[in-house]
Amino acid sequence: MKIVLLGYGNVAQQLVRAFLQSEEVEVVQIYNRTPISQPPISHCTTALSELKQADVYIIALPDDVIGEFSDQLPFENRLVVHTSGSVSMEQLLDKNRRGVFYPLQTFSKERAIEMQTVPICLEAEFEKDFEVLKELGGCISEKIVEINSEKRRKLHLAAVYVNNFTNHLYRISEEITETESLDFALLKPLIFETAKKMDTLTPSEAQTGPAKRKDVKTIENHLQQLNEVQENGSLDPSAAQLYELFTKSILNTYHGKKL
Amino acid sequence: MKIVLLGYGNVAQQLVRAFLQSEEVEVVQIYNRTPISQPPISHCTTALSELKQADVYIIALPDDVIGEFSDQLPFENRLVVHTSGSVSMEQLLDKNRRGVFYPLQTFSKERAIEMQTVPICLEAEFEKDFEVLKELGGCISEKIVEINSEKRRKLHLAAVYVNNFTNHLYRISEEITETESLDFALLKPLIFETAKKMDTLTPSEAQTGPAKRKDVKTIENHLQQLNEVQENGSLDPSAAQLYELFTKSILNTYHGKKL
Numbered sequence: 001m002k003i004v005l006l007g008y009g010n011v012a013q014q015l016v017r018a019f020l021q022s023e024e025v026e027v028v029q030i031y032n033r034t035p036i037s038q039p040p041i042s043h044c045t046t047a048l049s050e051l052k053q054a055d056v057y058i059i060a061l062p063d064d065v066i067g068e069f070s071d072q073l074p075f076e077n078r079l080v081v082h083t084s085g086s087v088s089m090e091q092l093l094d095k096n097r098r099g100v101f102y103p104l105q106t107f108s109k110e111r112a113i114e115m116q117t118v119p120i121c122l123e124a125e126f127e128k129d130f131e132v133l134k135e136l137g138g139c140i141s142e143k144i145v146e147i148n149s150e151k152r153r154k155l156h157l158a159a160v161y162v163n164n165f166t167n168h169l170y171r172i173s174e175e176i177t178e179t180e181s182l183d184f185a186l187l188k189p190l191i192f193e194t195a196k197k198m199d200t201l202t203p204s205e206a207q208t209g210p211a212k213r214k215d216v217k218t219i220e221n222h223l224q225q226l227n228e229v230q231e232n233g234s235l236d237p238s239a240a241q242l243y244e245l246f247t248k249s250i251l252n253t254y255h256g257k258k259l
Numbered sequence: 260m261k262i263v264l265l266g267y268g269n270v271a272q273q274l275v276r277a278f279l280q281s282e283e284v285e286v287v288q289i290y291n292r293t294p295i296s297q298p299p300i301s302h303c304t305t306a307l308s309e310l311k312q313a314d315v316y317i318i319a320l321p322d323d324v325i326g327e328f329s330d331q332l333p334f335e336n337r338l339v340v341h342t343s344g345s346v347s348m349e350q351l352l353d354k355n356r357r358g359v360f361y362p363l364q365t366f367s368k369e370r371a372i373e374m375q376t377v378p379i380c381l382e383a384e385f386e387k388d389f390e391v392l393k394e395l396g397g398c399i400s401e402k403i404v405e406i407n408s409e410k411r412r413k414l415h416l417a418a419v420y421v422n423n424f425t426n427h428l429y430r431i432s433e434e435i436t437e438t439e440s441l442d443f444a445l446l447k448p449l450i451f452e453t454a455k456k457m458d459t460l461t462p463s464e465a466q467t468g469p470a471k472r473k474d475v476k477t478i479e480n481h482l483q484q485l486n487e488v489q490e491n492g493s494l495d496p497s498a499a500q501l502y503e504l505f506t507k508s509i510l511n512t513y514h515g516k517k518l
Contacts, residue, residue, distance in 0.1 A: 063477060086477055104445055106452055106467060110459060113452065119445045145445065154439040155446075157484045158432040161498075162446050163453045164468030165505045166425045171462035171512065173417040180413040186363055186378045186404065187414075187421050188457055193365055193372065194422045195454035198447055200369060203430035208365060209423030218322060218345055225416045238508035239420075245504055246424045249497035253430065 001025050001136055004054040006069070008032040010107040011083050012060035016040050018115035018140040025139050028052050048074055056081060056136060058101060059092075067091040079129050085156030088149035089123050099124035099133055102152060103141070106163050119143040121152055172239045179233030204254075211250035219247055260284050260395055263313040265328070267291040269366040270342050271319035275299055277374035277399040284398050287311050307333055315340060315395060317360060318351075326350040338388050344415030347408035348382050358383035358392055361411060362400070365422050378402040380411055431498045438492030463513075470509035478506055 001024060005012050008030055019025045020040060029043045029052045030036065036044050045051070051074065059066055059082040066082045070092040073080065080092055081099035092098040100123040105113055120137035122144060124130035130146070137144040147155060170191065177184045197206040210218035226240045260283060264271050267289055278284040279299060288302045288311045289295065295303050304310070310333065318325055318341040325341045329351040332339065339351055340358035351357040359382040364372055379396040381403060383389035389405070396403040406414060429450065436443045456465040469477035485499045 063474070086480060105449055106456070106465075108456065108460065108465065108467075110464075111452075111456060117448045119448065121445075143445075145442075147441070151439055151441055153480070153484055154435060154488060155441055157481050157488070158435040158441070158446060159449055160468055160481065160502075161428045161432045161435070162450050164466070164470065164509070165428050165501070166450075166453050167456075167462055167465050167467075168505055168509050168512075169420045169424050169428070170457060171466065172508075173420045174462050176413060176417040176420070180410055182406070182410060182414055182417070183404075186380075186402075187417060189376045189378065190364055190418055191421050191425075191454050191457050193370075194425050195450050197365070197367070197370060197426075198429060198450050201367065203426055203433050205369075206365075206367065206426050207423070207430065208367070208426075209419055211423065215322070221345060221412070222416050222419065225412055229413060229416070236508060236511055238504060238511060241504055242424070242501075242508065243419075245497060245500055246427055249431075249495060249501065250423070250427050252495055252497060253427075 001056070001132070001139070002028045002054040003056045003058060003136065004028055004051060005030045006057060006059045007061040008036050009060060009062075010109055011103065012058075013040075013109070014105075014107045014113050014115065015058065015060065015083070015103065015140075017112065022139040025136065028054050048072055051075070055079065055132060056099075056101075057096075058083060063087050067093070070096070079124075079132060081124075081133065085121075085159065086153055088153070089125065090149065097125055097129050099129055100149070100152065101133055101137065102147075104155065104159060115140045116142050119145055121145050121147040121155065123148055123152065169242075172236070172242070175233070175235050175239070176229050179229050179235060207250070207254070209250070211247040212254055214251065214255055260315070260391070260398070261287045261313040262315045262317060262395065263287055263310060264289045265316060265318045266320040267295050268319060268321075269368055270362065271317075272299075272368070273364075273366045273372050273374065274317065274319065274342070274362065274399075276371065281398040284395065287313050307331055310334070314338065314391060315358075315360075316355075317342060322346050326352070329355070338383075338391060340383075340392065344380075344418065345412055347412070348384070349408065356384055356388050358388055359408070359411065360392055360396065361406075363414065363418060374399045375401050378404055380404050380406040380414065382407055382411065428501075431495070431501070434492070434494050434498070435488050438488050438494060466509070466513070468509070470506040471513055473510065473514055 019027050057080045076095045080096040081101040089098050089100050102121040103118045105118040120141045122133045174184045229235050316339045322343050335354045339355040340360040348359050361380040362377045364377040379400045381392045433443045488494050
């Protein structure tokens with residue numbers, strides 16, 4: 001199966017790495033607006049006019065340029081997909097056959113992802129194209145799922161909570177430890193175990209802490225601690241607001257307190 | 260080194276399991292208010308009057324009963340520690356030599372914890388007792404740190420963010436996926452990778468998402484999605500409030516927006 005990658009950001013780089021490990025997939029070309037400094041294959045281009053023939057064209061670009069970029073493709077009736085969680089399939093121009101190839105994971109340059117475990121969420125306008133995407137996805141991942149644009153957006157929203165917001169909680173903890181001259185690394189085994197618990201427990205089963213226990217004394221003590229940390233450094237005021245809102249939300253979830 | 264465990268909840272059970280694997284530690288007795296159904300050692304008691312001689316007495320009981328319980332111990336001038344992150348050492352009655360043995364981890368009955376990687380935070384009134392606790396901690400963990408009551412409280416507060424609050428974010432995601440008939444398991448590789456990133460990146464380096472990118476269009480789209488999920492099911496209203504507060508906080512952190 002021949003594919004062309006359009007864009008070479010974090011997602012594209014991890015996809016190319018995975019595709020190159022598969023014998024069934026040939027990455028015939030990578031397009032990027034600017035020259036790629038360390039290209040993983042020799043056939044790279046910065047000119048859309050030079051795009052080669054392929055079975056699937058994968059647009060891995062920022063959400064806000066996907067639609068416009070698909071307009072500029074100098075061909076018709078080929079299979080063109082994007083990799084975004086929050087952009088609908090319909091935002092691709094319909095002169096080509098459209099689809100979505102969304103790997104549900106967080107990608108950063110510094111970390112190689114084992115793509116085998118990453119769910120690939122697929123959507124296609126036409127049944128035969130869906131089969132092509134399924135085959136392509138199956139070359140790099142064990143987890144292939146069909147999800148339409150409407151559901152994919154919801155999944156992406158849920159992903160923001162467990163990834164972006166969770167990471168921001170790590171950041172707040174880091175601020176607390178730094179302000180108090182404590183080592184943030186002390187929290188890492190806890191961070192890992194909190195995630196690993198999801199292997200065997202539901203979030204409700206795994207929930208612990210003062211709000212879950214309705215332990216008002218400890219909650220008040222924590223709010224006092226937050227004040228002290230704020231006085232000792234530059235903790236963002238939203239840290240305390242988040243403490244209160246989480247506490248309300250957990251109380252509401254497990255003790256039926258109305259907000 | 261001889262120890263007696265006082266209480267047999269999640270923390271005590273994991274500690275006993277770890278101590279029993281160490282050749283240098285002898286768990287001479289476990290006290291519990293009610294009989295233990297599957298005792299890991301034969302010497303268990305429900306009577307404080309039957310407590311045996313030991314080098315360290317470890318109170319592993321809920322925060323709000325630790326002080327009162329320490330009053331009831333029928334001996335003096337022995338080394339008595341508690342295992343709590345948020346209770347100060349001074350809440351133990353001073354008729355005994357006091358200390359703290361706080362394993363910084365989340366413990367649940369269902370999951371065996373590898374204690375070797377768990378930081379054990381120690382505090383003691385007397386230097387020689389600190390050395391005893393250091394030796395005891397070293398028998399089960401590679402990570403022993405001295406942390407006083409004031410700092411330990413701050414560490415415990417930081418732990419609430421990365422554990423209790425993070426887990427509640429998992430719960431909200433689960434509610435979103437359940438309402439939309441999506442499989443929560445699709446998010447698990449993302450949950451694990453979000454945590455694992457802390458191995459090699461700081462929280463700031465790892466932060467991604469619409470608020471970090473200042474991508475107002477996606478943020479508005481997500482708030483609209485949240486409305487739809489709320490209409491489709493019984494999503495707690497605090498989910499949307501948390502979305503807004505996190506977004507403000509991330510914008511403030513990375514783009515200097517005032518709240």
